[in-house]
Amino acid sequence: MRTALSIAGSDSSGGAGIQADLKTMTMNGVFAMSALTALTAQNTTGVTAVMEVTPQFLQNQIDAVFEDIRPDAVKIGMVASSELIRTIAQRLRAYEAANIVVDPVMAATSGARLIKEEAIETLKEELLPLATVVTPNIPEAEILSGETIHNEDGMVAAAIKISEMYHCAVLCKGGHSVNDANDLLYVDGKARWFTGRRIATSNTHGTGCTLSSAIASNLAKGFDLETSVQRAKDYISRALSANLDLGKGSGPMNHAFDLSGEFAKEAE
Ligand SMILES: Nc1ncnc2c1ncn2[C@@H]1O[C@H](COP(=O)(O)OP(=O)(O)OP(=O)(O)O)[C@@H](O)[C@H]1O
Numbered sequence: 001m002r003t004a005l006s007i008a009g010s011d012s013s014g015g016a017g018i019q020a021d022l023k024t025m026t027m028n029g030v031f032a033m034s035a036l037t038a039l040t041a042q043n044t045t046g047v048t049a050v051m052e053v054t055p056q057f058l059q060n061q062i063d064a065v066f067e068d069i070r071p072d073a074v075k076i077g078m079v080a081s082s083e084l085i086r087t088i089a090q091r092l093r094a095y096e097a098a099n100i101v102v103d104p105v106m107a108a109t110s111g112a113r114l115i116k117e118e119a120i121e122t123l124k125e126e127l128l129p130l131a132t133v134v135t136p137n138i139p140e141a142e143i144l145s146g147e148t149i150h151n152e153d154g155m156v157a158a159a160i161k162i163s164e165m166y167h168c169a170v171l172c173k174g175g176h177s178v179n180d181a182n183d184l185l186y187v188d189g190k191a192r193w194f195t196g197r198r199i200a201t202s203n204t205h206g207t208g209c210t211l212s213s214a215i216a217s218n219l220a221k222g223f224d225l226e227t228s229v230q231r232a233k234d235y236i237s238r239a240l241s242a243n244l245d246l247g248k249g250s251g252p253m254n255h256a257f258d259l260s261g262e263f264a265k266e267a268e
């Protein structure tokens with residue numbers, strides 16, 4: 001069985017963070033492992049507290065995983081501080097980890113900040129160069145590129161700039177666009193759109209975590225990047241369409257929509 005590691009924060013309400021990653025990886029047919037960067041006290045309405053792990057404890061978790069069950073892919077989510085970011089980059093370089101998906105998490109769907117301001121520069125310098133693909137939403141792509149995005153041309157321009165600065169593929173997600181939920185992949189000098197009808201729901205808590213974990217799972221199973229993004233896009237669209245409605249705010253998705261195991265299939 002192929003394996004994937006999520007390095008991310010815990011969401012006590014189960015919709016985002018490590019919990020979304022483990023559910024997504026399991027439904028996408030890989031064995032899911034985790035290294036926690038932080039605990040959050042969080043629900044569908046907001047984040048009330050954050051407790052970071054120490055860099056040493058994060059390193060211990062990553063080492064424990066790599067020295068026993070080497071992951072075929074790694075997804076990186078919420079990492080709040082420069083010290084933790086440096087620890088991750090150093091360990092991933094030491095293990096020559098492959099298939100690294102970086103979700104540059106900056107805020108929760110509810111708006112709460114999940115990265116310290118000064119850590120954004122460290123994330124750019126340390127993690128983006130290691131990424132097979134980085135998956136910013138529109139506000140994150142604006143921060144990473146330094147460009148304002150007004151429309152789909154703006155998404156392409158920002159993705160090109162990030163890709164050229166940090167030598168990685170970029171998937172600029174269109175969940176925050178006013179139009180359809182179209183995501184733009186820029187890889188090897190080519191732009192490709194992954195289109196998605198906007199689903200009328202406010203229950204989008206954890207969509208970014210889910211998409212990045214689904215991409216990592218498909219890379220772990222041997223699919224190429226474009227196929228992995230397409231399969232992840234299909235997965236998120238189906239999970240959103242399953243219309244779960246929990247909590248008082250922006251609710252989580254239902255991952256148990258695919259009991260046929262269609263999404264768990266491996267590459268031929
Ligand atoms: N209402 C929607 N209908 C269909 N697809 C959506 C919708 N909202 C988001 N998506 C899709 O979900 C994925 C995640 O995109 P989004 O831009 O919401 O990420 P994010 O802001 O990082 O998520 P998060 O809410 O976890 O922070 C993308 O593929 C996006 O197109």
Ligand SMILES: Cc1ncc(CO)c(N)n1
Nearest residue numbers: 009010011016017078108
């Ligand atoms: C722990 C955690 N990671 C990521 C997100 C982004 O949705 C969140 N809300 N919580």
